[in-house]
Amino acid sequence: MKFTIILIASLLFVSNAYSLKPDTTAYLITPSRYGLMYKEYKVKTKDGYTLNAWFCPAQTAPSIDSLFGEGAKEPLQRPYVIDNAKRPTIIICNGDAGNMYPNVSLAYRYCQYGFNVITFDWRGFGQSQYFPINTDYLVYPEFITDYNAIVDFAKQIPIVDSNRIGVFGYSTGAFLSFAIASQRPEIKAIVARGIFTDYKSVTPGLQKLVPKRTLFCPEGMDKYSPRNNWSTFRKPIFLVVGEKDIRTPKENSIEILSNVKSNVRELWIVEKAEHGSDKAPEIVEHELFIKKTVCFFKDNL
Template sequence: MNKLLTTLLLFLIALSSFAVNPVKEYIDHPENTKMKYEEVDILTSDKYTLKSWICFPNKEDDLHRVLILSYGDTGNMSYWLRQTLEIVKQGYTVVMFDYRGFGKSQAFDTDENTLYYDEFTSDLEAVLKYTKSRFKQKTGIWALSMGTVVATNLYAEESFDYMIAEGFVASPKEITQKINKHLTKQMVLPPSAEQYEKKLSRLSLPILLFAGDRDGLTTPEDSYRVKFLNPKSDIVIFKGGHLQGFQALSKDYHGQRYIEAINKFYNTVFLENSTSANH
């Protein structure tokens, strides 16, 4: 298969997966690993109960860094457990959760023709507040695809320390236009989408962006647009399509270069800059 055809196929696959598609059943669980974890319920401001897995590193490996996983619009948090496991092994505490209507979180009616719901921002806000109150550490959001929209919307209301983003959505309107054009669907956006670009322009925290060179949906150009708006951001380009960064950047273990890039970014932003400021 030539490169052009492969890129087109990856683009169409990404398009077809970009719609709210919650899955109730878990395909994996932390109890199937040797990882220490805690299962908690988190209550949102509008009284929805969210299921969360808090995954802890071994004490001797603990870097005292916290990441909240804000995944895309398909499946549930269990779909990202194996990637989370590798990050936890490298010393991070990772807070996983399901949006309302996903996994074992409280039921919520969704329509597959809706790109995302504003209520998901309320969900992430509740998890962020819980995490900040429990862990007195730098807290970042690991945002994937639609999760980047949720995280961007949240930052306008509740601050956090940094973002690790893959498949960054620079314009929900452009995403819906691509889907409607190529899949003859009529995707709709929530009311907040009108303000998204303004919120994006105010996204002033450190961001590490992962972008696939064959991602025709959330393109490298989208990530460069974010970098242009935010000088605190940096970009890692990998060979692959939408949300294939962990696999593409594997080496001796799954996601090795992905995690190493996160470590380097964190150290540069919070440790090296802090050292420079003290001299």
């Protein structure tokens, strides 16, 4: 219960955005706050931008009570001491708002189950290099370039088993994670929460939610969409969606799983959950979310 409360508190700083809403202020939380040893990297993209990324190796971390219980103090950064064993790695992909710091809560859990974890910020987000963001845009095609750079970076880390890389993304990050999993053979499995079939279908619904704004999607983004790639998609896939999600309704996930060619395909519609913040599926059913996603990645990486 205490862990869930802490996770909610961090995620409440990330709004239910209907378009891009980057946060470039200092990170409110780093992996050190969760007692994780980690390294911060500056990752170069092919078009010359620098992305900020955190790499957390698989490890045993202190208990949540010792970190956040009564009288707990900010922990000191742990020395980065690891063995040379190659392990499966999960790349956690952010959505369209905030920055990567809320994902540390998930990294804390996954690292303790034997996974390395990578989190990162898109260009123009967090401490990644400045990039002009039009906040009426739903996405930028440059984010595909960013994601490819992170996959390339992951393969260069000695303790990453490059044959066992999985991705987890939510909302816009779910769309982009599906795109990367479609393109990159190194990605062996995907968990996507709050995914949608394509921008052409989702944009009218989002526009109705914010009628006073004009939302814009760059031309050509739907070539990366699940709809345009599901006929050739054969990797293990696990989709999670809130029962009451009105931004990316469950029908999107049902349609995607009905059309991909994967031998392993799972769907979990989380009762009473919505799209994000404190009503996100990973908050409403946090412990079950961890259990299900860990089992999926262990079985398929």
